Amino acid sequence: MSTLALLILLIGLGIVAWVSARLRLSRLAGEERTHSLPLYHGWYVALWTAVPPILFLILWVNITPALVSYAVIDTPVAARILPSEPLERSALLAEARALAKGQIEAPFNADARLLAPAYAETQSRYDLGATALALILAFAGFAYAFTRVRPDFRARTRVERIVMAALLGASLVAILTTVGIVASLLFESFRFFSMVNPLDFLFGTRWSPQATVLPGEDPGFGAVPLFWGTIFIGAIIAMLVAIPLGLMSAVYLTQYARPAVRRWMKPILEILAGVPTVVYGYFAALTVAPVIRDAAAAIGIANASSESALAAGLVMGIMIIPFVSSMADDSIAAVPGSMRDGSLAMGATSSETIRRVLIPAALPGVVGGVLLAVSRAIGETMIVVMAAGLAANLTANPFASVTTVTTQIVQLLTGDQEFDSAKTLAAFALGLVLFVVTLLLNIVALRVVKRYREAYE
Amino acid sequence: MTGMVAQMPDRDRKVAERVPTDWKTGAMQTRIRRRYAAERRFRFMGLAAVVLSAAFLAFLLVTMLAQGLRGFTETRLALPIDFAAAGLEVTPAQLEQRGADAALASAGLERVVDNAAVAAFGPDGMDLISDTAWIRVGERLKADPGLLGGQAVIAVPASAGVDLAAKSGDTPLDARVAELRAQNRLTTGFAWGFLTGADSTDPTRVGIWGALKGSILTMVVTLLLAFPIGVLSAVYLEEYAPRNRWTDLIEVSINNLAAVPSIIFGLLGLAVFLATFQMPRSAALVGGLTLALMTMPVIVIAGRNAVKAVPPSIRDAALGIGASRVQVVFHHVIPLALPGILTGTIIGMARALGETAPLLMIGMRAFIAGPPGGFTSPATALPVQVFLWSDEVSRGFVEKTSAAIIVLLVFLLAMNGLAIYLRNKFEQRW
Numbered sequence: 001m002s003t004l005a006l007l008i009l010l011i012g013l014g015i016v017a018w019v020s021a022r023l024r025l026s027r028l029a030g031e032e033r034t035h036s037l038p039l040y041h042g043w044y045v046a047l048w049t050a051v052p053p054i055l056f057l058i059l060w061v062n063i064t065p066a067l068v069s070y071a072v073i074d075t076p077v078a079a080r081i082l083p084s085e086p087l088e089r090s091a092l093l094a095e096a097r098a099l100a101k102g103q104i105e106a107p108f109n110a111d112a113r114l115l116a117p118a119y120a121e122t123q124s125r126y127d128l129g130a131t132a133l134a135l136i137l138a139f140a141g142f143a144y145a146f147t148r149v150r151p152d153f154r155a156r157t158r159v160e161r162i163v164m165a166a167l168l169g170a171s172l173v174a175i176l177t178t179v180g181i182v183a184s185l186l187f188e189s190f191r192f193f194s195m196v197n198p199l200d201f202l203f204g205t206r207w208s209p210q211a212t213v214l215p216g217e218d219p220g221f222g223a224v225p226l227f228w229g230t231i232f233i234g235a236i237i238a239m240l241v242a243i244p245l246g247l248m249s250a251v252y253l254t255q256y257a258r259p260a261v262r263r264w265m266k267p268i269l270e271i272l273a274g275v276p277t278v279v280y281g282y283f284a285a286l287t288v289a290p291v292i293r294d295a296a297a298a299i300g301i302a303n304a305s306s307e308s309a310l311a312a313g314l315v316m317g318i319m320i321i322p323f324v325s326s327m328a329d330d331s332i333a334a335v336p337g338s339m340r341d342g343s344l345a346m347g348a349t350s351s352e353t354i355r356r357v358l359i360p361a362a363l364p365g366v367v368g369g370v371l372l373a374v375s376r377a378i379g380e381t382m383i384v385v386m387a388a389g390l391a392a393n394l395t396a397n398p399f400a401s402v403t404t405v406t407t408q409i410v411q412l413l414t415g416d417q418e419f420d421s422a423k424t425l426a427a428f429a430l431g432l433v434l435f436v437v438t439l440l441l442n443i444v445a446l447r448v449v450k451r452y453r454e455a456y457e
Numbered sequence: 458m459t460g461m462v463a464q465m466p467d468r469d470r471k472v473a474e475r476v477p478t479d480w481k482t483g484a485m486q487t488r489i490r491r492r493y494a495a496e497r498r499f500r501f502m503g504l505a506a507v508v509l510s511a512a513f514l515a516f517l518l519v520t521m522l523a524q525g526l527r528g529f530t531e532t533r534l535a536l537p538i539d540f541a542a543a544g545l546e547v548t549p550a551q552l553e554q555r556g557a558d559a560a561l562a563s564a565g566l567e568r569v570v571d572n573a574a575v576a577a578f579g580p581d582g583m584d585l586i587s588d589t590a591w592i593r594v595g596e597r598l599k600a601d602p603g604l605l606g607g608q609a610v611i612a613v614p615a616s617a618g619v620d621l622a623a624k625s626g627d628t629p630l631d632a633r634v635a636e637l638r639a640q641n642r643l644t645t646g647f648a649w650g651f652l653t654g655a656d657s658t659d660p661t662r663v664g665i666w667g668a669l670k671g672s673i674l675t676m677v678v679t680l681l682l683a684f685p686i687g688v689l690s691a692v693y694l695e696e697y698a699p700r701n702r703w704t705d706l707i708e709v710s711i712n713n714l715a716a717v718p719s720i721i722f723g724l725l726g727l728a729v730f731l732a733t734f735q736m737p738r739s740a741a742l743v744g745g746l747t748l749a750l751m752t753m754p755v756i757v758i759a760g761r762n763a764v765k766a767v768p769p770s771i772r773d774a775a776l777g778i779g780a781s782r783v784q785v786v787f788h789h790v791i792p793l794a795l796p797g798i799l800t801g802t803i804i805g806m807a808r809a810l811g812e813t814a815p816l817l818m819i820g821m822r823a824f825i826a827g828p829p830g831g832f833t834s835p836a837t838a839l840p841v842q843v844f845l846w847s848d849e850v851s852r853g854f855v856e857k858t859s860a861a862i863i864v865l866l867v868f869l870l871a872m873n874g875l876a877i878y879l880r881n882k883f884e885q886r887w
Contacts, residue, residue, distance in 0.1 A: 065735055160783040167697060170689035171707045174757070177750045178710040181721060184728035245506045252503025269510050274873060275517070276811025278840040279862050282847045283517050286855070318513045325510075349492055351499035372716070379718025381814035382840075386847060406720050410817055413727065431724045435717065442716045 003061055006131055007054065010138060014050030017142050021045035021149050029151040036156035044155040047162055048145035053134035060130050064123075069093055071122045072115060081111045185435055188428030195422045196221045201429060207392035207403075209412060209423045221426055223433070225392035229402035233313040233388060234377035237398060241317025242373060246324025247366065251354055253325075254332050266329075273322035281386030284315035289387055296399040305401035307389035313398070316383050320373045327369020331362040331449075336456055364452035371445035375438040381406040405430045521859050521866070528860025531648035531661060532623040533612035534586055534637065538573040538594065540605050545569060549602035557599050566598075567591040570613070581633070587614040587661050589650075612644055617661045617853045624856070651860065655827050656842065660853030663846070665864050667828040671741055671821070671836030672810060674829060678745020679752055679809050684802055686749075687756025688791075691798070694757070695764040696786050715754040722751045723818025731819060738820040739835040747819060748809040755808065759801020763794035796883030803876040807869050813840040839865050 022038045034041075072078055072093070083089055095108060096115035100123060149155070193201070196219060204222020249269060253262045289311035296304030335358050343353040359366070389401030390411060412427040478485065547564045551557060570591040574582035590613035597611050598604055615623070622630040623643055637643050654664020690707070698704040726747035730736045736743050767790050775785040791798075816822070821837050822845060829836035837845070843865065846858040 062734060156781065160781060163783050163787075164697065167689050167693035170686045171693045171698070173686050174690060174707055174710040174714060174754065177714055177725070177753075180729050181717065181725050184725055185721075188728060245510050248503045248506030249510055252500070252507050256500055256503055257507075265507055265511065268514065269507070272510065272514055274807065274811075274869060275514075276813070276840050276865060276869065278811070278813040278843050278847075279517070279521070279866070282843060282858060282862065283520065285847065287520055318510070321510050349496040351496045352492070354499070375716065376718075379720065381718070381720045382844065385814075386844070406718070406814070409720055409724070410814065413724075413818055414822065428724060428728070431721055435721050438716060438718055439713060442713065446712075 002127075003057060006057065006134060010050050010053050010057075010134065013138050013142070014046040017049035017146070018042040018046035021146060024146065024149050025151070028149070032151050034151040035154050036159075040155040040159045041149050041153070043159045045142065045145040045149060047159070048141040049138050052141050053137040056137055057130065057134055060133075064126050064130070065097075068119065068122050068126055069097075071126075072096070072118050075118045075122075077114055077118055081114055181435065185428055185432040188425050189432045192422060192425035192429045195425070201426075202433075205394060207408070209408075209426055219422065221422070223405075223430065225394045226403060226405050226408055226430065227433075228394055229309070229388070229392070230378050230404040230406070232396070232398075232402055233309050233316060233384060233404055234380065235374045237310060237313025238317040238320055238377045239370065239374065241314055242320035242324045242377075243370060245317075246321045246373075247328050247359075249321065250325045250328035250332060251359075254329055255350060255354055255358075269325060270322050272319060275319070277319065277380060277382040278386070280315050280319050281382040281384075284311050284383055284387035288315055292399070301397075301399050304399040305389060305391075307387065307401045308399045309388060309402045310398040312384050312387040315387065316377055316380060319380070319383070320377055323373040323376060324366075324369055327372065327449075328362070328366050331365020331369065331452070332358055334365065334453060334456060335361045364448050364455075368445040368449035368452070371441050371448070375441035375445070378404075379406065379434060379438050381410060385410050405434050409434075518866075521862050524856055525859030525861075525863040527624050528856035528858075528863075529648055529651060530624075530645050531650070532615040532620045533644045533646055534578075534615045534619070535610050535642045535644065536570070536573055536586065536590070536594075536613045537577055537608065537610045538570065539608045540569075540598075541607055543569040543572070545605065547598075547605065549605055552599050552602040552605075558595060561591075561595045561598065566595055570594050578637075585616055585619050585633070585637075587616050588659065589662055590614055612646070614650075614661060615643070617659055617851065620661050621853050625852075628852075651857070656825055656837065656845070660849070660851055660857050663854075663857050665839070665842070665861055667825060668837050668839045668842035668861070669864070670828040671744075671825075672839040674741035674832055674836060675744040675748060675816075675838055676806060676810060678742055678832065679748040680802075680806060682746065682749035683752040683756055683805065683809075687753045687802070687805075688760050688798055690753075691757045691760025691764055692786055692791065695761050696790065697782070711754045711757050714750075715758060719751055719812055720814040720818065722747050723815030725750065726815060726819045737833050737835075739823050739825075739837075740833045741829060741836040741838075742832040743819050744816050744821050744836070744838060745832075747815045748812060751812070751815065752805040752809045755805035756798070756802050759804070760794070760798045763797025763801065764790060766797065767793045793885070796879055796885075800876045800880045803872050803879070807872040807876075810872070811840055811865065811869060813838075813844055816841050817844070839868075 019042070021044065022042045025034060025038050025041045073082065082092065092109055092112055092115065095112040096119050099112050099116040100119035200219075201221050201223055203224060205224045206220050206222045207225050208220035253265055257265065285307075289306055289308060292308050292311045292314075293304045293306045296308070339357055339361055340353055343357040344350070348356070384404045384407045388404055388407055390403050390407065391401045392403050392408075393400055395402065409427045409430050412423055412430075480486075480489070545561075545564050545566060547560050547566075551560045570586070571583050574586045574590070576582070578585050593613050594611050597609070614620075618628060618630045619634055619637075622628045622634040623638070623645075634643070650662065651664050653666050654662060655667025657663045690711070694704065694707060694711075698707070726743060730743045730746055731738060736746075771789050771793065772785050775789050776782070780788065816838050821841050823835055823837065824845070825835050825837050839861065843858055843861045846854045846861060849858075
């Protein structure tokens with residue numbers, strides 16, 4: 001039986017259990033008052049019936065592919081035809097599995113046809129076992145819970161305990177995700193650093209992982225050009241666009257604009273943050289980059305690239321405007337009105353008040369906002385993948401092509417992947433650096449903002 | 458008076474003895490004028506920043522619209538076909554049954570159409586009509602089997618070259634297209650194929666449905682996972698969590714996850730779902746799982762704010778009449794917080810819909826020529842499709858890419874509009 005059908009059957013059994021528990025309760029209790037409402041008795045029995053087998057099924061679905069593979073490898077057919085080389089072996093097994101499931105018609109390797117029946121047979125045996133076990137679990141759970149339904153049974157407390165466990169479990173997903181990210185990045189990076197010296201990676205200046213290297217030669221995993229490209233595009237060019245535009249927009253909308261203008265313009269500017277990055281990337285590559293290349297050629301810059309750092313940085317800056325603007329907006333609004341009124345009462349003009357009082361007072365908040373925006377910009381992928389180049393240049397020329405950490409991650413992980421090569425693992429090492437840097441930026445930014453908020457409260 | 462001044466501290470005496478400023482002097486007037494000019498300049502700079510930012514947005518949208526709207530149209534050629542003379546071995550009855558397509562294909566309709574093109578437009582006729590022209594003719598025949606015995610002029614899709622020459626020019630076929638246009642043989646119509654087809658190597662044959670279906674499947678998985686988990690953990694953290702180290706750890710994790718670059722989630726998906734759990738590559742299931750992990754913190758943060766906004770008096774009242782703590786939350790707090798939670802969910806889903814980088818990491822960038830069959834079959838998603846088409850060399854893909862972007866933006870706009878509507882309609886101020 002397919003997993004989905006089994007799942008539906010279990011849910012159906014749960015409903016049956018729910019109804020039967022209520023019937024039993026009303027028969028036992030009659031007119032007598034029960035401790036818990038019939039609803040809770042129903043849920044108690046239904047949960048006992050459906051949840052254990054469903055948990056079992058989830059576990060089962062995750063472990064059977066491996067078990068089935070082992071069983072197939074042990075068959076005489078497999079012993080005869082399976083190649084000993086691990087990569088070919090797993091490819092053949094995958095093909096046989098796909099063939100057995102009817103996902104593919106004709107295998108690339110004809111031997112897969114020989115293995116497919118063994119696969120289908122083992123799989124169906126395991127499926128049968130799973131169905132039987134799930135049903136046994138369901139009936140056992142039902143029997144246990146059903147016999148406990150009595151008028152004085154505290155079903156509500158039991159159900160609520162399960163609900164609380166579910167709530168706690170849901171919140172643990174966040175920790176699991178964080179652990180998963182850190183563990184997978186660290187693990188793969190560790191494998192990478194066992195092949196490449198971490199110091200060469202962090203401080204080397206030659207990046208060319210795609211090239212084939214002879215033994216003893218520099219493998220080209222020096223990531224400094226990538227770090228520089230990321231900083232150049234994300235933290236310099238993008239911020240040169242985003243900080244003035246974002247800050248001045250926030251100042252104008254909070255201090256000068258009429259409420260009607262503010263009500264309309266603020267959401268309109270926020271659309272800029274909602275446009276998918278792939279759209280910005282396309283816009284940067286197709287519309288902005290040629291204009292910049294032509295402009296550079298017109299002012300006499302010979303080696304202007306059509307994948308310039310400037311095009312990617314400019315468009316990224318536009319994307320970041322709303323982040324800077326809303327953070328600046330919040331921090332200006334948090335400055336106590338008395339400071340502003342005091343300055344105005346002394347005869348300062350609005351702009352003098354803003355420049356000499358409000359912005360200095362709001363500066364920590366603005367700086368925090370800019371740090372968050374930088375962390376956002378350096379983690380941004382699609383704009384740089386589409387508009388910045390692949391050449392790892394260590395240059396400060398905005399018309400030249402530079403590459404970034406995220407671009408290289410995408411570049412390293414597409415195409416033919418062998419999970420064990422230094423090339424693939426380098427992507428995880430870059431990911432680790434990116435993760436750590438954005439995390440630090442966020443922690444520092446939040447601390448700055450928090451301390452500043454406390455100063456005025 | 459002087460005596461009092463003498464008793465004052467030094468600093469105050471200076472203030473008292475200072476001559477009042479004469480605002481009427483020329484120097485002061487110039488100074489004031491300069492300050493006011495600075496004020497006006499500053500104000501203008503602020504306005505310029507707002508206008509410039511909005512102008513970027515307008516320019517972006519107008520560029521996409523200008524390029525993309527053409528992607529929804531196709532150029533058609535009026536092709537006269539003499540079915541009677543061609544001798545198609547198909548009976549009108551066959552056309553009304555199932556399997557009509559196979560019958561037409563085996564009867565050699567494609568050859569008949571190619572011959573008709575050569576007869577109508579000269580030796581290059583076959584290059585002018587699209588490879589799929591005969592399918593369009595077949596549809597027309599199925600709709601009107603009576604045509605088999607006679608002649609008809611059928612508008613068939615033009616080839617990619619003709620389409621490009623007719624729409625933007627600057628191609629080798631320009632002269633030929635001008636000639637056809639002079640003969641009134643070119644028409645333009647809505648490209649239904651774009652809304653129903655999938656990826657292809659020929660820009661006139663590509664469609665958006667394959668990618669859209671992939672996106673929908675991915676979003677279903679994301680929603681089914683991220684929404685319950687997000688809401689439950691928001692409720693837990695806001696209503697039940699004891700103040701201890703574990704709770705702090707959960708909160709820190711959630712806040713950090715919300716700031717982690719999306720590509721890192723892609724690496725997680727690759728290392729955990731694909732490499733460790735051996736899930737299928739390029740599948741909507743894996744894409745949905747990865748995006749769910751990314752969307753969940755957004756929903757948790759929005760959900761916590763919504764739950765926090767429900768006034769304590771509601772909880773007190775419910776507790777007062779004997780509700781348990783679980784009943785308080787599930788019967789009263791969650792229903793009241795639901796509009797806020799839904800708004801946050803929709804915004805998170807909109808972000809997930811536009812996300813590309815994590816999907817590239819788990820291999821949803823393969824060329825897939827048909828809509829995905831299910832959650833585990835290879836699929837692509839709308840933003841990834843935009844990325845893939847933007848990489849194509851053929852010029853015809855430019856308008857198709859922009860058209861796909863328009864479809865994507867329409868979806869995002871609809872989702873955000875729904876979020877704003879929900880917020881305005883159901884938002885309660887206590």
